[in-house]
Amino acid sequence: MRIIRNIKQMQRISREMKKYGYTIGFVPTMGALHQGHISLIRQARKENNKVVVSIFVNPIQFGPQEDFHKYPRNLKQDAKICKQEGVDIIFYPQAKDMYPKGYRTYVTVEELSDVLCGKFRPGHFKGVATVVTKLFNIVGADCAYFGQKDAQQAIIIKRMSQDLNISIRIKVMPTVRCRDGLAMSSRNKYLNQEERKDATVLYQALCLAKSMVDDGIRNTKTIIAKIQNLISQKKSARVQYISIVDLDNLKPIEEIKSRALLALAVYIGKTRLIDNTIIIPKI
Numbered sequence: 001m002r003i004i005r006n007i008k009q010m011q012r013i014s015r016e017m018k019k020y021g022y023t024i025g026f027v028p029t030m031g032a033l034h035q036g037h038i039s040l041i042r043q044a045r046k047e048n049n050k051v052v053v054s055i056f057v058n059p060i061q062f063g064p065q066e067d068f069h070k071y072p073r074n075l076k077q078d079a080k081i082c083k084q085e086g087v088d089i090i091f092y093p094q095a096k097d098m099y100p101k102g103y104r105t106y107v108t109v110e111e112l113s114d115v116l117c118g119k120f121r122p123g124h125f126k127g128v129a130t131v132v133t134k135l136f137n138i139v140g141a142d143c144a145y146f147g148q149k150d151a152q153q154a155i156i157i158k159r160m161s162q163d164l165n166i167s168i169r170i171k172v173m174p175t176v177r178c179r180d181g182l183a184m185s186s187r188n189k190y191l192n193q194e195e196r197k198d199a200t201v202l203y204q205a206l207c208l209a210k211s212m213v214d215d216g217i218r219n220t221k222t223i224i225a226k227i228q229n230l231i232s233q234k235k236s237a238r239v240q241y242i243s244i245v246d247l248d249n250l251k252p253i254e255e256i257k258s259r260a261l262l263a264l265a266v267y268i269g270k271t272r273l274i275d276n277t278i279i280i281p282k283i
């Protein structure tokens with residue numbers, strides 16, 4: 001396994017791999033790798049000759065008050081995991097090379113970026129779409145793997161790739177959870193013991209919503225009120241948003257008639273956690 005820091009070198013190696021007819025599977029990450037990332041790496045390993053994992057804490061997707069500086073970074077541990085999982089290349093660029101002096105170009109996916117998390121993290125998805133476009137251009141992969149954990153991100157990246165005619169397949173893999181249901185996240189490291197217990201309420205809220213829909217309840221206001229109430233019973237929890245939206249355009253819906261996305265963001269203490277589920281009403 002090689003760790004490539006240089007952008008041009010990564011592009012050269014990618015061209016070389018393609019010349020030999022290898023397919024490249026690509027897993028973009030911000031590091032602090034956990035089972036969620038590993039599930040993407042394993043899928044990429046299964047489906048491609050070569051696997052590239054990028055590790056880059058992308059400064060332009062963090063707001064000024066957000067956790068860019070304290071975001072967990074541990075290249076040594078991440079490299080160990082990647083090696084164990086049969087990754088061929090870790091692409092580990094530096095911010096000064098990704099965004100050199102005079103950098104001026106950004107990718108915006110309209111409308112989809114302004115709702116749900118985008119409403120509370122202005123500029124976040126512009127940062128994500130920009131870095132992913134750059135990484136796609138640098139790595140030149142055949143297929144890229146994303147997690148359903150970040151459902152809005154996956155929808156935006158799919159839309160962007162289609163709109164910009166980027167010739168890459170996008171695969172979205174299921175959310176990997178801890179035993180108690182909490183979605184794996186690098187940010188779970190921020191939680192203290194008490195908060196970690198309270199954090200399971202996000203998953204419980206998703207399950208409650210699903211069971212309400214199974215019981216025939218279709219009105220989204222009723223469902224949201226009920227899960228808002230469940231979450232607010234936890235001392236450390238503060239809801240940022242709970243939304244039930246159309247899976248294609250992310251617009252809120254009133255009555256669940258077909259597959260819909262329930263997405264939520266909740267502060268547990270000072271840590272902002274997100275989770276989501278796809279709701280499928282029985283007919």
Ligand code: AMP
Pocket residue numbers: 028029030031035036037039040145146147148149150173174175176177183184185186
């Ligand atoms: P991150 O390092 O948080 O930017 O995540 C990199 C990729 O891993 C993204 O596509 C995430 O959606 C995915 N991911 C993060 N957590 C999970 C999880 N618990 N299950 C599945 N995929 C995940």
